[in-house]
Amino acid sequence: MAIALMRIGVVRNPRSHANIGRAEETSTPDAVLLVEPATPEALEQDLEAFAQCGVGLLVIDGGDGTIRDVLSLLPRAFGDNPPLIALLPSGKTNVLAIDLGVPRDWTLEDAIAAARSDKAVIKLRAPLEVRWDDGRPSLRGFVFGLGAFVRATSLAQNVHKLGAFHSISVAMSVLGALIGTVMGGARDEWRAGVPLCLAVDDQDKRTADRFIVLATTLKRLPFNLMPFGPPREGMKYLEVDAPPRRLPGAFPALLKGRDSAWQEQYGYRRGDAERLRITTDQPLVVDGDVYDGGCGLTVGLAPTLRFLAS
Structure with a gap:
């Protein structure tokens, strides 16, 4: 079906960094369904309504956390x-948008025009x-x-309070993590x-x-960082034993x-995987937010999605 005939649904996070203070001045084109859910329950209901209405283009106006919440439901x-x-990409960090090559200043009108173009770029x-x-x-x-x-994620949140966002916050967090690690003892x-x-x-x-x-x-990744090796499809992983050895040279x-x-x-391993099986009681991070561990968990691959890149 041509995108011109598709219903368009927008999930906007008004609390995202670039959206704060401008929600009232942002217009929505006709025939576009716009929601700003305040809770996970409201988001699930809105997505169900989008599905019932036949939404074919889903626009996520927010950062990585908003994207995670939408994709999870x-x-x-x-x-x-x-x-x-x-x-x-209106969040404090927009790592997925950087990966896809989405312009940082993309508007809803830009996204709709790109989707309707014969030259639309779709990435999987x-x-x-x-x-x-x-x-x-x-x-x-x-x-x-x-x-x-x-710990680096918590550091990034402090960096955000200083007014550094996007790739700059990533770089400052990585630098801070390196300094903290190298300067500390075992x-x-x-x-x-x-x-x-x-x-x-x-x-x-x-177990270690x-x-x-x-x-x-x-x-x-931002700044062309490649901790997982050369760019490629699939799930990539990196694990480093503690305490890290020869870190100043390895990093x-x-x-x-x-x-x-x-x-x-020296305890540095990376590669490709279909599944990681982890047992830990330690907190973990998924797309910028911290979650409790406390039991066994599996990290695997979800079905492939189509993203509009430009």
């Missing part, structure tokens, strides 16, 4: 037939799906992290790591303290995607 509303998704991405053993609702997002990444909270049991696909479980565990399905090489013969020997 999308299957309940749309089942196996999700709509085409467009992003208006499969989100991560985090499933807890205790039955709590699963999450679908694009960046999962444990250990030092949780028992420092950055270097000590967190206890967990991890199995990659069908490999044997390994980890400095950091990361996973993503993104292909491009730059990891961020640039370079492999060294000594990396695995």
